[in-house]
Amino acid sequence: MKKIEAIIRRTKFEDVRDALLEADIEWFSYYEVRGIGKTREGRIYRGVVYDTSSIERILLSVVVREKNVEKTVQAIMKAAQTGEIGDGRIFIIPIDDAVRIRTGERGDIALYNAEQEK
Secondary structure, rough: OEEEEEEEHHHHHHHHHHHHOOOOOOOOOOEEEEEEEOOOOOEOOOOOOEEEOOOEEEEEEEEHHHHHHHHHHHHHHHHHHOOOOOOEEEEEOOOOEEOOOOOOEEEEOOOOOOOOOO
């Protein structure tokens, strides 16, 4: 199992969500986060200078079986990519175990129902 964390633009969240659903990734968490990027310039809007070094993004978090890692990464990349600086990052983290609290099932089966062999 792997945990995939992706930091994406807020404006691309709906596209990424739809792409994940199309790839049969039906369960994930997301959080509104702020971070610091490489850009250290101020932007002027109506005569007021705004600091743009603090960036608002969405952090997606999804745990998938090994066989679903690549299609999940590709779905996120395809939907989130604009080709400009600031498209985000994807991190792939190994997961040792998972436990379904309701039934006590462990491992891959804890991620999905037994009848769902995706």
